Amino acid sequence: MAESDILTQTIHEIVQRHGGAPTRLLQILRDVQDRLTWLSPETMDRVAEELDLSPIKVRGVAEFYSFLYTAPRGSYDVLFSDNITDRMLGNRELLHYLCDRLGVHVGETRADGRVTVGTTSCTGMCDQGPAALVNGHALTRLDKPRLDRIVELVNRQTPLTEWPREFFEVASNIRRADILLGRHFADGAALRAVLKRRPEAILEEMVKSGLRGQGGAGFKSAAKWISCRNAPGEEKYVVCNADEGEPGTFKDRVLMQDFADLVFEGMTLCGRVIGARQGFVYLRGEYRYLLPSLQAHLQRRREVGLLGSDILGEPGFDFDIDIHLGAGAYVCGEESALIESLEGKHGVPRIRPPFPTTHGYLNQPTVVNNVETFAAAAKIAVEGGAWFASRGTAESKGTKLLSLSGDCERPGIYEYPFGVTVRRVLEDCGARDAQGIQMAGPAGHMISARQFDRRICFEDLATGGSFMVFSHRRDILDGVRNFAHFFVHESCGFCTPCRVGTSLLRDLVTKVHTGHGTRYDLEEMRKLGRIMQVACHCGLGQTAPNPVLDSLDQFPEAWERRLRSTAFEPAFDLDAALEQARQLTGRSDPDAYLREEELMLGAMP
Amino acid sequence: MSEDQSFMLDGRRVPFQDGQTVMTAALAAGIYIPHLCFNPEFAPHGSCRVCLVKVNGRVQAACATPAASGQIVQNETGELREIRRGILQMLFVEGNHVCPACEKSGACQLQAVAYYVGMLAPHYTHFYPRRPVDASHPEAVIDFNRCILCELCVRASRDVDGKNIFAVQGRGIQAHLVVNTTSGKLGATDFSLADKAAQVCPTGAILTKHRGYEIPIGQRLYDRKPISVVGDVATVAESKGGRRHE
Numbered sequence: 001m002a003e004s005d006i007l008t009q010t011i012h013e014i015v016q017r018h019g020g021a022p023t024r025l026l027q028i029l030r031d032v033q034d035r036l037t038w039l040s041p042e043t044m045d046r047v048a049e050e051l052d053l054s055p056i057k058v059r060g061v062a063e064f065y066s067f068l069y070t071a072p073r074g075s076y077d078v079l080f081s082d083n084i085t086d087r088m089l090g091n092r093e094l095l096h097y098l099c100d101r102l103g104v105h106v107g108e109t110r111a112d113g114r115v116t117v118g119t120t121s122c123t124g125m126c127d128q129g130p131a132a133l134v135n136g137h138a139l140t141r142l143d144k145p146r147l148d149r150i151v152e153l154v155n156r157q158t159p160l161t162e163w164p165r166e167f168f169e170v171a172s173n174i175r176r177a178d179i180l181l182g183r184h185f186a187d188g189a190a191l192r193a194v195l196k197r198r199p200e201a202i203l204e205e206m207v208k209s210g211l212r213g214q215g216g217a218g219f220k221s222a223a224k225w226i227s228c229r230n231a232p233g234e235e236k237y238v239v240c241n242a243d244e245g246e247p248g249t250f251k252d253r254v255l256m257q258d259f260a261d262l263v264f265e266g267m268t269l270c271g272r273v274i275g276a277r278q279g280f281v282y283l284r285g286e287y288r289y290l291l292p293s294l295q296a297h298l299q300r301r302r303e304v305g306l307l308g309s310d311i312l313g314e315p316g317f318d319f320d321i322d323i324h325l326g327a328g329a330y331v332c333g334e335e336s337a338l339i340e341s342l343e344g345k346h347g348v349p350r351i352r353p354p355f356p357t358t359h360g361y362l363n364q365p366t367v368v369n370n371v372e373t374f375a376a377a378a379k380i381a382v383e384g385g386a387w388f389a390s391r392g393t394a395e396s397k398g399t400k401l402l403s404l405s406g407d408c409e410r411p412g413i414y415e416y417p418f419g420v421t422v423r424r425v426l427e428d429c430g431a432r433d434a435q436g437i438q439m440a441g442p443a444g445h446m447i448s449a450r451q452f453d454r455r456i457c458f459e460d461l462a463t464g465g466s467f468m469v470f471s472h473r474r475d476i477l478d479g480v481r482n483f484a485h486f487f488v489h490e491s492c493g494f495c496t497p498c499r500v501g502t503s504l505l506r507d508l509v510t511k512v513h514t515g516h517g518t519r520y521d522l523e524e525m526r527k528l529g530r531i532m533q534v535a536c537h538c539g540l541g542q543t544a545p546n547p548v549l550d551s552l553d554q555f556p557e558a559w560e561r562r563l564r565s566t567a568f569e570p571a572f573d574l575d576a577a578l579e580q581a582r583q584l585t586g587r588s589d590p591d592a593y594l595r596e597e598e599l600m601l602g603a604m605p
Numbered sequence: 606m607s608e609d610q611s612f613m614l615d616g617r618r619v620p621f622q623d624g625q626t627v628m629t630a631a632l633a634a635g636i637y638i639p640h641l642c643f644n645p646e647f648a649p650h651g652s653c654r655v656c657l658v659k660v661n662g663r664v665q666a667a668c669a670t671p672a673a674s675g676q677i678v679q680n681e682t683g684e685l686r687e688i689r690r691g692i693l694q695m696l697f698v699e700g701n702h703v704c705p706a707c708e709k710s711g712a713c714q715l716q717a718v719a720y721y722v723g724m725l726a727p728h729y730t731h732f733y734p735r736r737p738v739d740a741s742h743p744e745a746v747i748d749f750n751r752c753i754l755c756e757l758c759v760r761a762s763r764d765v766d767g768k769n770i771f772a773v774q775g776r777g778i779q780a781h782l783v784v785n786t787t788s789g790k791l792g793a794t795d796f797s798l799a800d801k802a803a804q805v806c807p808t809g810a811i812l813t814k815h816r817g818y819e820i821p822i823g824q825r826l827y828d829r830k831p832i833s834v835v836g837d838v839a840t841v842a843e844s845k846g847g848r849r850h851e
C-alpha cells in the first residue's frame with residue numbers, strides 16, 4: 001500500500017472507532033497523534049474529510065491544545081512539569097541535565113527525530129516531583145540516576161511498555177482522612193437509596209447537606225441539580241470535571257485513582273435525579289495513565305448492573321459514562337470551556353448566561369460538578385444531609401480535601417472539616433518554616449504568616465484544594481514569576497485583557513525580578529491587575545493577576561528589595577536593541593556596545 | 606407584556622424588548638456605549654471587552670448582558686473610562702497600529718474609540734509582532750498587523766457569505782487570524798469586495814486595493830464628529846466614508 005493510503009486507512013479506522021462523531025474530534029486527534037507522533041497538515045485534512053468538517057476547524061482545535069503537535073516531534077516526547085513546586089525540588093537542573101545527556105535543546109527535537117524535551121504546566125504530581133510526562137504518561141520522583149536510565153532507554157529505542165514500572169508509580173499519599181476518604185462505602189448504596197427514596201428525597205438531603213462545589217467556586221450543588229432537573233430539554237447530561245489543572249492540586253487524581261467507584265456512583269445518582277442517561281468524565285490529559293483502570297471500573301460496574309440499562313434491575317434506569325481526555329488546556333477547567341472541549345471544539349469559555357444547567361452540552365441541560373462533589377453527593381445519598389452538615393462551618397458544610405505540597409515534610413492529601421485554620425494544616429504536614437502559602441493555586445490567594453490563623457472555608461479562604469508552602473528559604477517572587485508565565489501560557493486568547501494583559505504582567509514581573517524595576521512599575525502592575533480582575537471574560541483572566549496583587553500586599557519587602565532607586569527605568573534595553581544593527585554592519589568592536597555609564601549619562605539632561 | 610420594561614442607564618430610563626441586551630436597547634435609545642467586536646447585525650461575541658458597563662454594581666459586557674427590568678446601568682463614569690482606555694491601549698501594543706501611515710486613519714473605529722475613551726498614547730510597551738501582509742488577492746489586501754481579533758470577518762464570512770474564509774487560530778497571545786486555504790493566502794479564496802466580510806472590519810486590516818486616500822485627511826468619517834455621534838464605520842455608507850456597501 002502507498003504511504004498516503006496507509007495514512008487514509010489509519011485515520012479512517014480511528015474515526016470509525018469514535019463513531020465518526022465530530023464531538024469526538026479532540027479524542028480522534030489524540031489517537032491519531034498517538035499513532036503518527038504529530039499532526040501534519042495532510043493528516044489534519046484527512047481527519048476533516050472523514051468527519052465532513054472544514055479543515056480550518058480541525059486545525060483550530062489542533063493548534064489550541066498544548067499536547068497536540070502541528071510540527072514534528074520526537075518519538076519520545078518528554079515534558080517536565082514546571083510548577084513552582086517542581087522548581088523547589090530542582091526540576092530546572094534536571095531538565096538541563098537530561099538535555100545535555102541527550103544532546104538536545106529545551107523545546108527542540110533531536111536531529112535524529114528520536115526525542116524532544118520541553119516543559120509543561122503542573123502535571124499534578126507536586127507531592128512526588130520533580131515530575132514529567134513521557135508521551136503523555138506520568139513520570140514521578142525524577143532524579144539524576146533515573147534520568148541516566150531514561151537516556152539509555154531512549155537511545156536504545158526501548159518501547160515505553162518495557163520501561164521500569166517504578167518510573168511510572170504514582171502514590172496516593174493520603175495523610176489525613178475524614179468522612180469522605182475514611183468511611184467505607186458499599187458500591188451501589190447510593191443508587192439503592194435513590195430507588196428506594198425517590199429523587200425528590202435525595203434532593204432534599206442534598207439541600208440539607210449544604211454541599212457546595214468542591215472545585216472551589218462554591219455554588220450550591222443542590223441548586224445546580226434542581227435547576228437542571230427542572231430545565232426543559234430533550235436530553236440531559238452529567239459531566240464530571242476532572243480537568244484538575246490548578247497548579248498544586250492533585251486531590252481529584254487521588255479520588256480517581258482510589259475512589260473511582262464513589263465518583264461514578266455520584267454521577268449515576270445525579271443522572272437519576274436530573275433525568276440524564278449519559279455522563280462524561282472530562283479527565284485532564286496529564287492523568288491519562290488512569291484511563292485503563294477507570295475503563296476497567298466502568299466495565300465492572302456495567303457487569304454488576306450499576307451502569308448501563310435497567311440499573312439495579314429498575315426498568316428505565318439507564319445511565320452510562322464516557323471518559324474524554326483533555327490535551328493540555330487549563331482553561332478547560334472552566335465549565336463552559338470544558339463543555340466546548342467535550343463537543344470537540346477548542347476550549348473558549350461561553351458567554352454566560354445562559355448557564356450549563358439550562359444550556360450545556362449540545363445546548364441541553366447539563367450538570368457540571370467537580371470530582372470531589374460527586375463523591376460527596378454519593379455519600380450524602382446514603383448517610384443523609386444532616387450527617388454531612390454536622391461537620392464544617394455555617395456556610396461551608398462537610399469536609400475539604402487539600403493537596404499539600406512545597407516546603408513541608410509530609411506532602412500529600414489531607415481531608416479536614418471546613419473551618420480548619422491554616423496554622424493547623426501547617427503543623428500537621430510538618431511545615432515548620434513557612435513564610436507564606438499559595439492557597440487555591442495561582443488563581444487563588446497568596447497569604448503571609450500574619451494570616452495563618454485564617455480558616456479554610458467559603459466564608460474566609462475558599463479553595464479548590466491547592467495548598468503550596470513557601471519556606472523562608474524561598475524567594476516569593478520566583479513563585480510570582482512562575483505563575484505569571486503560567487497564565488500567559490494558559491490564556492485562551494479570546495478576550496483582550498487576558499490575552500494581552502497576562503503578557504504585559506509577565507513582562508513587568510520579569511523586569512522587577514531581574515532588578516530593572518522601579519516603584520512606578522509596581523504601580524503599573526497594580527493598575528493593570530485591577531483592570532484584568534474586572535474586565536476579563538472568565539475566571540482565568542480575572543484571577544490571573546492575583547499572585548502579583550497579593551504579593552504586593554503581603555510581601556512588599558520581596559518586591560522592594562529588587563527595585564532600582566530611580567523613579568523610572570525604560571522597559572527596553574538600548575544596548576540590546578542595537579544588536580541587529582551590529583549584525584547588519586558586522587561590528588563587534590567595543591565601540592559598538594553601550595556601557596551602563598554611558599546609558600546613565602545619556603539619560604541626564 | 607414587554608411595553609413597560611425598562612432599566613436605568615446613567616440616570617436615564619431606557620425601554621427594552623424581550624431578547625434585547627443592554628447594548629442593543631441603549632443603541633435603540635440613541636445612547637452610545639463604545640464597542641469594537643459588537644455589530645448589531647451579528648450575535649454578540651463579547652471578546653473585545655470595550656463595552657464594559659456596570660450593571661447593578663458589577664462590571665459586565667453590555668453586548669452580552671440581557672436587559673432586565675430595574676437594572677441600574679452605569680456607562681459614562683471615570684472608572685469605566687479608565688478600564689476601557691486600558692483595554693484600547695492593550696490592543697494598540699499587541700498589534701502594529703501606525704495611524705499616521707494607515708489608509709484607514711480617520712475612518713477607523715479602533716482609532717475613533719481610542720480617542721473617545723481619552724487614549725492619547727499606547728502607554729504599554731509595544732510587542733512589535735512580525736506579521737506579514739497578504740496582498741495576493743486582486744481586489745483586497747489583508748494587513749494582519751492591524752487585526753484586533755474581533756472575529757467580525759470570521760462571523761460575516763461564515764454566517765452571511767457562507768464562504769467560511771476566515772478563522773482565528775492559536776491560543777493566548779499566539780491567537781491570530783488565518784485564511785482558510787492550504788497556502789493561507791486570500792488570493793486562493795473566492796473572497797470578493799461584495800462580501801459582508803469585506804465591510805465589517807473595524808480597523809484597516811482588510812482594505813480595498815487600487816483605491817486610497819479618496820477622502821482627504823481632515824474630512825474623514827471621524828475627523829469632525831466623534832464616534833458617539835457618527836456611529837460604527839460598518840453602519841455608514843461608503844459614499845460617506847464608511848464601509849456599508851451600497
